[in-house]
Amino acid sequence: MALEGYSLGIQRLDDVVGPVPPGTNILIIGPPMSSKDVLLMQMAAYAFMNKEAVIFISTNIPGNKLVDMLHDIDGFDEEKIGIVDCIARTLGIMSPETDLIQMASSPVDLTGIGVRISKYFEDFYMRKGIKKIRLIMNSLSTILMYSNIKTVYRFLHVFTGRTRSADALGLFGIESDMHDEQTLSTLKQLFDGVIELKIEGDKEYVRAVGFTPKPTEWVLLEEGGGD
Amino acid sequence: MLETGIPKLDKLLGGGIPRGRTLIYYAYPGVEGKVFGMQTLYNHLKKHHSAIFLTTSCSPTPLFKELKEFGWNFFAYLGEKFRVIDSYSPFIGTKDELGIPMDETEVIESYTLHLLREMENIGEPTLVVVDSLSTIMDLCGEYETLEAVREWNRYAKIHEHVIVYNFTAWPYSEDVLQELKENTFEATIMIGGIAERVIFGQYFGLLKAEWTPAERKSVLFKVVRPGGIRVYVPKIVVTGPHNAGKSTFIRALSTEAVSVDRLGTTVALDRGHVEYKGLSVDLFGTPGQERFDPLLKIIGGEAMGVFLVVDSTKSRDFVRAKQMLESIKAYGLPFVVIANKQDLPDALSPEEIRERFSLPRNVDVIPTIASDGVGVFEALERLVDRIMEDGINEGGV
Ligand SMILES: Nc1nc2c(ncn2[C@@H]2O[C@H](COP(=O)(O)OP(=O)(O)O)[C@@H](O)[C@H]2O)c(=O)[nH]1
Numbered sequence: 001m002a003l004e005g006y007s008l009g010i011q012r013l014d015d016v017v018g019p020v021p022p023g024t025n026i027l028i029i030g031p032p033m034s035s036k037d038v039l040l041m042q043m044a045a046y047a048f049m050n051k052e053a054v055i056f057i058s059t060n061i062p063g064n065k066l067v068d069m070l071h072d073i074d075g076f077d078e079e080k081i082g083i084v085d086c087i088a089r090t091l092g093i094m095s096p097e098t099d100l101i102q103m104a105s106s107p108v109d110l111t112g113i114g115v116r117i118s119k120y121f122e123d124f125y126m127r128k129g130i131k132k133i134r135l136i137m138n139s140l141s142t143i144l145m146y147s148n149i150k151t152v153y154r155f156l157h158v159f160t161g162r163t164r165s166a167d168a169l170g171l172f173g174i175e176s177d178m179h180d181e182q183t184l185s186t187l188k189q190l191f192d193g194v195i196e197l198k199i200e201g202d203k204e205y206v207r208a209v210g211f212t213p214k215p216t217e218w219v220l221l222e223e224g225g226g227d
Numbered sequence: 228m229l230e231t232g233i234p235k236l237d238k239l240l241g242g243g244i245p246r247g248r249t250l251i252y253y254a255y256p257g258v259e260g261k262v263f264g265m266q267t268l269y270n271h272l273k274k275h276h277s278a279i280f281l282t283t284s285c286s287p288t289p290l291f292k293e294l295k296e297f298g299w300n301f302f303a304y305l306g307e308k309f310r311v312i313d314s315y316s317p318f319i320g321t322k323d324e325l326g327i328p329m330d331e332t333e334v335i336e337s338y339t340l341h342l343l344r345e346m347e348n349i350g351e352p353t354l355v356v357v358d359s360l361s362t363i364m365d366l367c368g369e370y371e372t373l374e375a376v377r378e379w380n381r382y383a384k385i386h387e388h389v390i391v392y393n394f395t396a397w398p399y400s401e402d403v404l405q406e407l408k409e410n411t412f413e414a415t416i417m418i419g420g421i422a423e424r425v426i427f428g429q430y431f432g433l434l435k436a437e438w439t440p441a442e443r444k445s446v447l448f449k450v451v452r453p454g455g456i457r458v459y460v461p462k463i464v465v466t467g468p469h470n471a472g473k474s475t476f477i478r479a480l481s482t483e484a485v486s487v488d489r490l491g492t493t494v495a496l497d498r499g500h501v502e503y504k505g506l507s508v509d510l511f512g513t514p515g516q517e518r519f520d521p522l523l524k525i526i527g528g529e530a531m532g533v534f535l536v537v538d539s540t541k542s543r544d545f546v547r548a549k550q551m552l553e554s555i556k557a558y559g560l561p562f563v564v565i566a567n568k569q570d571l572p573d574a575l576s577p578e579e580i581r582e583r584f585s586l587p588r589n590v591d592v593i594p595t596i597a598s599d600g601v602g603v604f605e606a607l608e609r610l611v612d613r614i615m616e617d618g619i620n621e622g623g624v
């Protein structure tokens with residue numbers, strides 16, 4: 001029962017890298033004003049359309065806000081999404097956890113984040129029988145604000161591994177300008193490929209590294225992040 | 228003896244933790260290890276004993292609010308006899324009224340200073356719960372922390388305090404993990420996940436306790452709110468075509484056969500129970516032509532694995548058996564194929580059956596003669612191994 005690959009859901013990228021095999025982990029690097037978060041949302045939207053499950057680890061938007069944003073997307077289905085909210089508690093929001101939103105204590109609480117990711121994997125894979133799952137983390141940068149690179153590396157080492165075992169697709173966003181080159185290159189080792197964004201003048205470009213023997217050409221990303 | 232508040236664990240520990248001893252809850256990433264330390268702490272407070280709690284990854288107020296879901300009201304005990312050291316709030320730059328704030332969270336001496344001071348101030352043998360050791364290691368370094376922990380433990384021993392540590396076993400240095408598991412504490416409780424492609428069950432077991440012989444036993448648990456840790460018996464499903472030998476197989480394995488009648492339902496289920504290598508397992512047979520799905524619904528989330536029994540002489544049943552196999556695979560549960568009735572002259576060999584089913588190498592096909600009990604425990608052993616395989620938990624995937 002080999003699973004078919006995952007399309008990213010961004011036409012310009014899918015054209016050049018094609019569907020990626022199950023178990024792939026991708027790092028998405030972009031400068032502060034880039035469409036990194038927009039791309040992640042589009043990748044989530046594509047999953048909804050495709051009846052995949054989404055585990056969304058949010059380190060910079062509270063879970064209920066994220067639900068508001070996702071709610072109007074075609075194919076949105078509460079049964080197929082699980083949010084790990086890493087910041088609500090730090091903002092003093094004490095609403096109880098639900099099937100839709102689980103809350104870690106803080107971005108420091110990697111143990112708690114990990115427990116909740118595992119719960120959603122079990123829930124989707126075993127209980128709901130959904131074998132295609134995408135794990136999206138909107139920013140590793142927030143995690144890196146509180147924990148050193150060694151700690152984050154260990155965390156990612158485990159959870160990119162879990163993504164691989166579950167034949168899922170892991171998509172992890174990170175700010176390019178907030179971290180030194182060494183931090184980024186340490187993290188890159190854990191990923192099968194990197195999607196890079198850059199802004200030149202008022203134009204934004206994207207390319208994929210590690211999927212093809214050479215990095216793809218920089219292609220223009222339309223305003224709003226694509227199609 | 229200081230009880231952990233988890234009855235099954237207290238039993239494994241020979242009653243609990245004696246004074247002056249230390250214990251680590253050594254949990255693999257992704258399993259709910261934190262609850263263990265918190266349950267031990269609450270159980271102790273509930274009896275109006277004193278305690279010290281060090282929190283490193285959450286402020287006390289939101290943490291205690293959240294723990295109310297378990298039916299645990301930590302707020303009720305705060306005061307002279309229940310002291311909370313809070314290294315987290317200062318770290319992220321917030322204030323929390325409940326705890327004693329601790330600065331310099333990246334300096335290990337700071338933890339030593341606070342812990343020893345509170346142990347001294349409390350003025351009687353007490354319980355200290357550290358949540359968690361891994362955060363301290365992340366902030367202060369693995370080796371520095373290990374050395375400090377040894378000092379805390381020595382201090383506890385002299386003053387008859389008990390220290391309980393929550394720990395998440397991220398992929399730290401091998402030697403540090405080894406030290407923590409084997410040599411740093413008097414007792415080590417392993418908390419792991421049962422994984423096939425994803426973790427779908429959790430267990431704990433006693434790796435060692437210096438005051439009592441360690442019984443090699445893995446106990447399955449769930450975390451329930453309210454209540455905390457709840458132990459359950461895992462269920463294994465025995466399925467296969469009619470007359471393949473399912474009932475016979477269950478009888479051959481069972482130490483404690485539960486008759487179909489006693490079940491008192493209209494569904495004629497075979498049931499059995501077996502204690503094996505420290506694991507106790509309930510066996511459920513699917514009746515005759517019944518499908519596999521309804522049974523899984525009945526036993527809910529507690530199914531841990533599946534035996535597919537086939538009569539090795541009846542190749543005309545194989546089509547049906549293959550369909551059953553597909554539906555087992557769809558659930559993602561670990562399974563083993565039983566090539567039964569190997570005593571009969573026209574029986575196909577396990578290898579031939581593997582070919583007919585186009586099963587890959589890593590799937591076990593075990594030859595048995597269920598009617599003589601031959602091979603049945605080997606089969607159980609293989610399935611239990613598959614279920615308890617924890618390669619995925621070591622982070623070394
Ligand atoms: N020769 C032989 N007969 C067996 C073996 N296992 C079971 N049987 C017989 O096969 C028949 C069906 O077994 P049963 O356990 O009732 O099958 P079920 O329908 O799958 O529950 C019975 O007559 C058993 O005695 C075996 O290993 N060898």
Ligand SMILES: [Mg+2]
Nearest residue numbers: 473474497515
């Ligand atoms: Mg029968």
